[in-house]
Amino acid sequence: MSDLAIQTDGLTKVFGNFTAVDNISINVKKGEIFGFLGANGAGKTTAMKMLTGLLSPSSGDAKVSGYDVYSESELIKKNIGYMSQKFSLYDDLTPEENIRFYGGIYGLDSKQLSHKRKELIESLELGEVKKKLVGSLPLGWKQKLAFAISIIHEPNIVFLDEPTGGVDPITRRQFWERIYQVAESGVTVFVTTHYMDEAEYCDTVSIMVDGKIEAMDSPDNLKKTFETNSIEDIFIRLARAAKRGDR
Amino acid sequence: MNSFKGFVIKEFKQIYRDTRTLVVLFGMPVLMLLIFGFAIRNEVNNAKVGVLDLAKDEVSSVIIQKISASKAFQIHAYLTSYDEVEAYFREGDIKEIIVFEKDFARNLTRSGSATIQLITDATDPNLANIVQTYTNAIVGDYAQELNASSMPVVGIKVHSKMLYNEELASVNLFVPGLIAVILMLVSALMTSISITKEKEMGNMEILLVSPLKPNHIIIGKVLPYLVLSVVNVFTILVLAKFVFGVPFVGSYLLFFAESILFIVTALSLGVFISSVANNQQTAMMVSLVVLLLPTILLSGFIFPIKSMPIPLQVISNIIPAKWFLVIVRGIMLKGSGILIIWQETAILIGITLVFITLSLKKFKVRLQ
Amino acid sequence: MRIIRFLLQKEFLQIFRNKAMLPIIFVIPVVQLLVLSFAATYELKEAKFALIDRDQSIASRELVSKLQATGYFILQSEFTSEVEAKIQLEKGEVSFIVEIPRDFQQLLSNNKATSIQLVIDAVDGSVANLINSYVNSIVRDYSATKAVNINVAGLQNIEQFSVKKISTQAINWYNPNLDYITYMVPGILVILVSMIGLFLSGMNIVREREIGTIEQLNVTPITKFQFMVGKLVPFWMIGMFDLLLGLALARFGFQIPFLGSLTTILIIAGIYLVLIQVLGLFISTITDTQQQAMFIAWFIMVVFILMGGLFTPIESMPMWAQKLTLANPIAYFIKIMRMVLLKGAGWKEVYEMVLIISVVAAGLLAVSVNRYKKTSG
Numbered sequence: 001m002s003d004l005a006i007q008t009d010g011l012t013k014v015f016g017n018f019t020a021v022d023n024i025s026i027n028v029k030k031g032e033i034f035g036f037l038g039a040n041g042a043g044k045t046t047a048m049k050m051l052t053g054l055l056s057p058s059s060g061d062a063k064v065s066g067y068d069v070y071s072e073s074e075l076i077k078k079n080i081g082y083m084s085q086k087f088s089l090y091d092d093l094t095p096e097e098n099i100r101f102y103g104g105i106y107g108l109d110s111k112q113l114s115h116k117r118k119e120l121i122e123s124l125e126l127g128e129v130k131k132k133l134v135g136s137l138p139l140g141w142k143q144k145l146a147f148a149i150s151i152i153h154e155p156n157i158v159f160l161d162e163p164t165g166g167v168d169p170i171t172r173r174q175f176w177e178r179i180y181q182v183a184e185s186g187v188t189v190f191v192t193t194h195y196m197d198e199a200e201y202c203d204t205v206s207i208m209v210d211g212k213i214e215a216m217d218s219p220d221n222l223k224k225t226f227e228t229n230s231i232e233d234i235f236i237r238l239a240r241a242a243k244r245g246d247r
Numbered sequence: 248m249n250s251f252k253g254f255v256i257k258e259f260k261q262i263y264r265d266t267r268t269l270v271v272l273f274g275m276p277v278l279m280l281l282i283f284g285f286a287i288r289n290e291v292n293n294a295k296v297g298v299l300d301l302a303k304d305e306v307s308s309v310i311i312q313k314i315s316a317s318k319a320f321q322i323h324a325y326l327t328s329y330d331e332v333e334a335y336f337r338e339g340d341i342k343e344i345i346v347f348e349k350d351f352a353r354n355l356t357r358s359g360s361a362t363i364q365l366i367t368d369a370t371d372p373n374l375a376n377i378v379q380t381y382t383n384a385i386v387g388d389y390a391q392e393l394n395a396s397s398m399p400v401v402g403i404k405v406h407s408k409m410l411y412n413e414e415l416a417s418v419n420l421f422v423p424g425l426i427a428v429i430l431m432l433v434s435a436l437m438t439s440i441s442i443t444k445e446k447e448m449g450n451m452e453i454l455l456v457s458p459l460k461p462n463h464i465i466i467g468k469v470l471p472y473l474v475l476s477v478v479n480v481f482t483i484l485v486l487a488k489f490v491f492g493v494p495f496v497g498s499y500l501l502f503f504a505e506s507i508l509f510i511v512t513a514l515s516l517g518v519f520i521s522s523v524a525n526n527q528q529t530a531m532m533v534s535l536v537v538l539l540l541p542t543i544l545l546s547g548f549i550f551p552i553k554s555m556p557i558p559l560q561v562i563s564n565i566i567p568a569k570w571f572l573v574i575v576r577g578i579m580l581k582g583s584g585i586l587i588i589w590q591e592t593a594i595l596i597g598i599t600l601v602f603i604t605l606s607l608k609k610f611k612v613r614l615q
Numbered sequence: 616m617r618i619i620r621f622l623l624q625k626e627f628l629q630i631f632r633n634k635a636m637l638p639i640i641f642v643i644p645v646v647q648l649l650v651l652s653f654a655a656t657y658e659l660k661e662a663k664f665a666l667i668d669r670d671q672s673i674a675s676r677e678l679v680s681k682l683q684a685t686g687y688f689i690l691q692s693e694f695t696s697e698v699e700a701k702i703q704l705e706k707g708e709v710s711f712i713v714e715i716p717r718d719f720q721q722l723l724s725n726n727k728a729t730s731i732q733l734v735i736d737a738v739d740g741s742v743a744n745l746i747n748s749y750v751n752s753i754v755r756d757y758s759a760t761k762a763v764n765i766n767v768a769g770l771q772n773i774e775q776f777s778v779k780k781i782s783t784q785a786i787n788w789y790n791p792n793l794d795y796i797t798y799m800v801p802g803i804l805v806i807l808v809s810m811i812g813l814f815l816s817g818m819n820i821v822r823e824r825e826i827g828t829i830e831q832l833n834v835t836p837i838t839k840f841q842f843m844v845g846k847l848v849p850f851w852m853i854g855m856f857d858l859l860l861g862l863a864l865a866r867f868g869f870q871i872p873f874l875g876s877l878t879t880i881l882i883i884a885g886i887y888l889v890l891i892q893v894l895g896l897f898i899s900t901i902t903d904t905q906q907q908a909m910f911i912a913w914f915i916m917v918v919f920i921l922m923g924g925l926f927t928p929i930e931s932m933p934m935w936a937q938k939l940t941l942a943n944p945i946a947y948f949i950k951i952m953r954m955v956l957l958k959g960a961g962w963k964e965v966y967e968m969v970l971i972i973s974v975v976a977a978g979l980l981a982v983s984v985n986r987y988k989k990t991s992g
Contacts, residue, residue: 104621
């Protein structure tokens with residue numbers, strides 16, 4: 001096996017006569033934090049859905065964790081975690097019950113389950129609300145919990161689709177600290193975001209415009225190439241050239 | 248007022264853009280009327296009967312012939328002994344077995360009387376009754392033919408006149424009921440679900456903090472369904488008249504006015520349910536239990552209210568469809584004017600006002 | 616298996632946490648069974664009538680009291696003109712008008728033919744028919760007693776006409792008292808079970824899609840089959856529970872005789888419930904929102920109920936409609952329930968229908984599982 005966690009070659013998705021994702025080729029190294037940037041409607045979510053096996057591509061090749069997205073999507077699912085843009089825990093279950101449920105369907109045995117449950121409740125400081133319904137928790141806590149649950153089965157890769165939308169800067173900061181911890185333990189993190197300061201935390205950043213990847217490098221190299229000192233600047237320069245606006 | 252207009256336009260667009268739902272909303276009433284208009288009847292058609300002819304003489308065979316010639320019956324089996332009766336009944340297809348006693352013709356000529364046994368599968372008492380009545384009529388007609396030559400006219404004759412529905416067609420009875428059911432489905436069920444959905448999705452809060460007044464929001468939600476329902480009433484009416492030949496004796500204007508009143512009643516019920524229910528599933532189940540089933544069962548649509556036990560007759564008074572049925576049957580079949588049906592109309596208005604008030608209160612409470 | 620266990624656990628937690636669900640599961644079936652069973656009857660209890668008696672004689676009084684004596688007919692009001700009586704008829708205050716002509720008694724006592732006029736509100740044709748035939752038979756009886764009286768007076772001997780009389784003798788099997796409730800209860804139980812099966816389980820999947828949690832489930836390794844089982848089993852159990860509750864009520868509350876085997880009923884119900892649930896599942900695979908799903912489910916339900924032979928006999932339908940009911944699962948199960956409970960039918964009589972239900976259930980399940988995709992495009 002190579003040292004690439006995700007590898008795509010000419011990946012394309014066409015809906016009718018609309019090309020949402022246009023011939024993208026990316027390589028994500030194991031253990032790195034890969035930032036996937038793009039304006040609304042640039043095709044980020046579609047690309048991510050293809051990588052997680054939720055959508056099948058129209059053409060091109062992609063391997064995730066060494067498995068082919070066409071023929072081995074069920075194997076991919078065993079090895080990845082996913083946290084969607086829409087909040088995806090069950091509002092009418094408690095944090096504990098959500099942990100149990102997702103842990104259970106990922107095949108954790110009861111010893112691992114009770115261990116994980118204790119560990120997560122403790123590290124997320126959910127002790128006092130563990131019996132409350134998730135629906136009544138503040139958004140920041142929900143997102144931390146959703147992230148923790150998305151990696152409950154210790155996957156090789158975790159996909160985060162705008163994980164920090166709508167929360168305050170302090171919570172965002174804490175969230176990224178968790179991401180670092182996870183990445184340090186060897187998990188590849190594939191994250192989409194709107195926040196340019198978050199892009200600076202990534203090992204590699206790619207910027208998507210109109211379904212195509214327009215730039216992809218480490219934040220420092222990108223700044224050098226574009227002769228500027230902020231990612232935001234690069235992003236605005238590239239995104240302005242976009243022909244399609246908000247979908 | 249401008250924001251209200253915009254809101255209403257948005258609501259219309261949302262509903263009319265969803266073609267699948269739209270097809271169902273318009274297509275369903277048509278389909279329903281077609282199916283039920285043809286299929287729901289009380290007359291008996293091709294009921295399967297069995298014959299046990301122990302006489303096998305000329306009289307019994309003539310009667311059997313008459314029975315098999317009738318559209319109501321279809322002779323499905325000829326039995327040879329009583330022992331077979333049970334097996335046929337258990338199979339379930341045969342509803343009645345007609346037994347001619349031994350020496351049927353001889354008894355008739357010698358002693359002037361002979362007996363036919365009608366054994367019915369009375370698990371369905373109604374059907375058993377109807378089937379027996381039909382058989383009796385055939386046998387009676389035959390007996391009259393036999394005696395026609397020798398009988399003088401004596402006694403009392405009854406001249407019956409069937410008013411309002413000469414052919415006793417059950418379509419005439421059921422069409423008004425179908426209108427009520429369809430309007431309940433489209434108006435009440437759909438609005439209750441669509442408003443509850445906004446609540447469930449959290450859009451309601453956004454609307455409530457907008458400059459729109461709560462009653463504007465409700466009106467905006469309800470208006471598209473009102474339009475839809477009026478179109479449906481029109482379609483049903485055309486079908487009823489031209490496909491089923493249901494008579495329309497009364498005033499069309501009054502009919503449409505009363506229909507709109509009933510639609511508003513149904514909409515107000517839908518709004519009320521949505522103000523009580525927190526999610527779509529609850530709204531659906533509540534609509535099911537308090538709206539649709541009573542509309543089918545307690546309104547007199549299929550089962551006459553007069554046949555029900557007193558407590559249910561009392562309950563039927565709070566079912567809007569009951570009053571609407573009286574009104575529509577009155578207008579369509581009897582040609583009743585407003586003077587005849589003003590009481591029922593007043594009751595419908597009353598029910599509507601109660602529910603509008605209740606739901607407005609509920610929405611206000613939520614605001615504070 | 617472990618995964619299914621976790622799915623089931625989660626479903627049950629959610630079901631029982633929903634406050635509206637408990638009354639839906641426990642109270643509504645009982646109320647429905649009680650209300651519907653009593654409501655669904657065609658029996659003519661009583662009908663009010665208006666009288667226009669132009670004769671005002673002993674004979675006319677006699678006839679009217681004969682009408683009332685049956686208990687079916689109640690004299691509501693007396694009029695001298697037809698116009699007033701007709702207004703009452705139009706308002707629905709009376710169901711029919713009896714008009715007795717001026718020379719009624721005279722003609723009758725002179726052994727001549729006379730007639731009375733009956734005007735019936737025939738909006739409800741079957742009620743009108745019943746009224747007509749009851750009144751006719753009462754009048755015939757009265758007429759016969761008059762004729763006998765005259766004969767006894769020595770004027771003529773009825774035998775000399777050599778009237779041939781064919782009498783019919785009605786024997787009602789299984790339900791000698793023609794009790795309607797006995798007939799309705801098994802059918803209503805079917806409706807109950809069907810509603811739970813069709814609405815709750817199908818809706819549940821659409822709901823997950825609407826909230827977005829289904830996407831999260833789709834990136835996990837659970838299989839379609841596990842997911843479906845997790846969705847079907849809880850409501851299957853609830854449906855069976857409600858059926859048992861209803862059967863208990865039928866047996867001990869309504870005193871319905873159980874001639875057939877309870878085990879047979881339960882086994883068939885189990886298969887039937889799967890079929891109905893799979894139908895719900897199928898609807899969920901072709902819809903995006905709960906509103907759409909509910910509307911379609913509603914529509915199907917109404918068609919199935921009204922054409923299931925529950926309220927109006929299938930025998931009353933035209934042939935093409937009777938053929939259509941061959942595709943109606945509710946019609947099958949209602950028939951089976953009535954046959955087994957009321958007539959004591961066994962496997963021999965019902966196996967064909969059970970076979971059809973099973974095959975359809977299996978086929979539909981295959982289609983739905985196939986249609987349900989873990990991918991979204």
